[in-house]
Amino acid sequence: MALDIVVIGSGAAGMTAASTAKAECPDANVMVFTEDEDVAYSPCAIPWGIEGKSEWEDIVMHTPEFYEKERGIKVYTKTRVDTVDDVAKTVTANGQTFSYDSLVIATGGRVFVPPIEGADLKNVFIVRTVRNGKDIKQALETAKNVVIGGAGVIGLELAESLNNMGKDVTVIEMMDQVIPRIADKDMADEIQSHLEERGIKFVMKAPIQSVNGDGSVRSVTAAGNEYPCDVMIFATGIRANLDIPKQLGFDVGILGALVVSPTLQPYKRGRLVQDIYVAGDLVQCESAIMPGATMSQLGSTAVKQGRVAGMNAVSEKKLLFGPVASPWVSVIGDKQISGTGLSLGLASWYGIDVATGKAKGLTRARYYPGGKELTVKVLADRTTHRIIGAQIIAGEEATGRIDWLTAAAINGMTAEDFLFRSENAYCPPTSMVKDVVISAVEDLCKNLGQ
Amino acid sequence: MALDIVVIGSGAAGMTAASTAKAECPDANVMVFTEDEDVAYSPCAIPWGIEGKSEWEDIVMHTPEFYEKERGIKVYTKTRVDTVDDVAKTVTANGQTFSYDSLVIATGGRVFVPPIEGADLKNVFIVRTVRNGKDIKQALETAKNVVIGGAGVIGLELAESLNNMGKDVTVIEMMDQVIPRIADKDMADEIQSHLEERGIKFVMKAPIQSVNGDGSVRSVTAAGNEYPCDVMIFATGIRANLDIPKQLGFDVGILGALVVSPTLQPYKRGRLVQDIYVAGDLVQCESAIMPGATMSQLGSTAVKQGRVAGMNAVSEKKLLFGPVASPWVSVIGDKQISGTGLSLGLASWYGIDVATGKAKGLTRARYYPGGKELTVKVLADRTTHRIIGAQIIAGEEATGRIDWLTAAAINGMTAEDFLFRSENAYCPPTSMVKDVVISAVEDLCKNLGQ
Secondary structure: OOOEEEEEOOOHHHHHHHHHHHHHOOOOEEEEEOOOOOOOEOHHHHHHHHHOOOOHHHHEOOOHHHHHHHHOEEEEOOOOEEEEEOOOOEEEEOOEEEEOOEEEEOOOEEEOOOOOEOOOOEOEEEOOOHHHHHHHHHHHOOOOEEEEEOOOHHHHHHHHHHHHOOOEEEEEOOOOOOOOOOOOHHHHHHHHHHHHHOOOEEEOOOOEEEEEEEOEEEEEEEOOEEEEOOEEEEOOOEEEOOHHHHHHOEOEOOOOOEOEOOOOOEEEOOEEOOOEEEOOOOEOEEEOOOOOEEOOOOHHHHHHHHHHHHHHHHOOOOOOOOOEOOOEEEEEOOEEEEEEEOOHHHHHHOOOOEEEEEEEEEOOOOOOOOOOEEEEEEEEEOOOOEEEEEEEEEOOOHHHHHHHHHHHHHOOOEHHHHHHHOOOOOOOOOOOOOOHHHHHHHHHHHHOOO | OOOEEEEEOOOHHHHHHHHHHHHHOOOOEEEEEOOOOOOOEOHHHHHHHHHOOOOHHHHEOOOHHHHHHHHOEEEEOOOOEEEEEOOOOEEEEOOEEEEOOEEEEOOOEEEOOOOOEOOOOEOEEEOOOHHHHHHHHHHHOOOOEEEEEOOOHHHHHHHHHHHHOOOEEEEEOOOOOOOOOOOOHHHHHHHHHHHHHOOOEEEOOOOEEEEEEEOEEEEEEEOOEEEEOOEEEEOOOEEEOOHHHHHHOOOEOOOOOEOEOOOOOEEEOOEEOOOEEEOOOOEOEEEOOOOOEEOOOOHHHHHHHHHHHHHHHHOOOOOOOOOEOOOEEEEEOOEEEEEEEOOHHHHHHOOOOEEEEEEEEEOOOOOOOOOOEEEEEEEEEOOOOEEEEEEEEEOOOHHHHHHHHHHHHHOOOEHHHHHHHOOOOOOOOOOOOOOHHHHHHHHHHHHOOO
16 A cells, blocks of 8 residues: 655655655655645745846746656645644644655754844844745835844845845844854855945844834834934844644744654653654754754755655655755855854854964965955864864855865874865865965964964 | 075075075075076966967066065075986086085976977977967967867967967877866867867867978878978876986886975985975976875966975974865966866766766856856765765856865765755855756766665
């Protein structure tokens, strides 16, 4: 008899799980339920969609019809799953009950909006779905002043897109730096200066106190000052959406997300749950850098988890999801910023004494036209000398370099070992003969007292 | 008393050694002897210099005057070292004798020109020095038909540059593929087709038999056919320049280059030579992929060795030079091609049974404008499943990806381990959510029977 596979959630994790399950087990009856109206798009693309760099129809990778026709996957859009019965192995949605042999919960996360007055006014938005993006784009048509709450990666990408559209953009951030938590202040300040030069205003160390207006938003109050505002967008971080897991009594970890086995099965009062797999922003991960819990709410992580969850939903040869270093990258203005592993902030959470190394150079040979500035910072544990993280700001080609440093960190390379064994490919149009990554590790070794 | 340090050779290895020695030991009297008229340039830049993309004066990084004034290093250009006495610890040049405490031999390599008739005709060149580049550029002014002997990376870069300059370019190659030895035929053929579309002609499996002309070259004969030729350039590979080491009786390895210790000291009849260090194209390396000898005649390797040799020349805290995977990259036309570790050809030399994986995709998210085609091929040992090499062809950003795969290979990651533990940084303008590198390793795992 054909397996019934139910997937709840149609983001990167959910759709990857559904596609993987169907590919591995073509006879399976794979159903996806989603409250969203669109499926299988990249929330990371919303800023580019608003700016018009990418088309909404391109951002949405496939339609539900495509999934049904081409992949044999049934997608129920705008459909809320009301209850899950993990004993009877059924879900109910739209008053109908569906049986499952395996269930994948990939309900993702929700934008955290601080509980302040006026957050529900007209023209106050979050940014998560294509629908959010379209609504923001429409509201912007008559807007002049835009306030973005939160200077994380999405907040900054949005700020840049809206600034390009000619809006007067103010970013309000609670912390004393942009991209808090995952970027170090010295690197973050370089990005902030770059955006300030482009005309974006920043209000730092300023918790948002209220959103003010009469029906529609007119201003935002933060740290005692009032900022005029026609459109307010909260980009204040993602919290795991635990509605269904909590209903089922699944165990939640110290970081407020689901504790899972390497097979991506959740736990219920300490016991592994059978026939249910979870993937995406609601999962608490293990760090590949230091023993301990970490969050990895990245599209790349969601896809990787979706593959494991989808495979395990239909197959006895269980795949395992490993620990994460969570490399990330963002293009903000003319700069790319990327990071991996631990920042100074995250390292202090683990109680690690950190040494750093930093180097500046170019992305191409000095004499080859078009080279861009490149700054590489590498962090090591001062006790073990292990590389525990890195950050890069570059005019181009930051991504491959951070993936390289990620590979070094997850393999436990020390700074000295990295210098001894690492090499960079070189030709004048794509790198310096000694890549800046290696120069940064040389500096790190000096600072480690070598 | 100040140390006397003599460096023979002014390429990447020699000048890095000199600068490192002087930086570590500012009191040292550092002297560089070179037959060349320019110092510290990148031979890789010659094609761009000929085309005019880079200026000759930019390619030459620093003048001898700069080294003397800014770094306190005395450079003797156009100066041949006639003899080295490793017992008296002296070198003689221009009839003068110089004492050394430590000697660095970094005399590099020489272009191998096959011993055929007519190779000494006018307008027949090799490509190695800035002087070669300038001479070629001048000869090209009145040339229409150019023949390039050898379809290695330098030959192809030259072919592309000369084609851009409007010359009629024919590349003649002895093997059945371009970039033999380090690229696999399927990847090489993609590059060859790309260049053929741009108008470059290829004659494959054709050893050059003679260069014909009366004073100046008029044609080239290969595999029985005659090709009209106003300028002929040999880009037929580099052989270690062992003039001085042979005079000193140093041991030469199976690959025709110097056997060295990890401190980069040569051997003489099996005994380590004291106070002499070698660096650059004349050194035989150890492979980081498989136990065994390998050559790594790359600028990046020369710089890395120069640092070790220069440091060890002045300091008792000896640095070690490690085994190499020799990642390489070249920009040829609109394509970048890069590789690392073993190709199929090199793997067969080690007797390895190889499994491969391949994936095609884009360098950016599908919906983000400007994404370029990206093909990644990964090779593993079928017995151990270890990743032993990779090759990439991409419209952009091949370098960082190959450095990433290099880090995986030198750390001994298996294909399965790579899938379990590797992550890629993602944002729509710089990668797909699952990078093509990871898709290629997924394909590899399938082909390994997982």
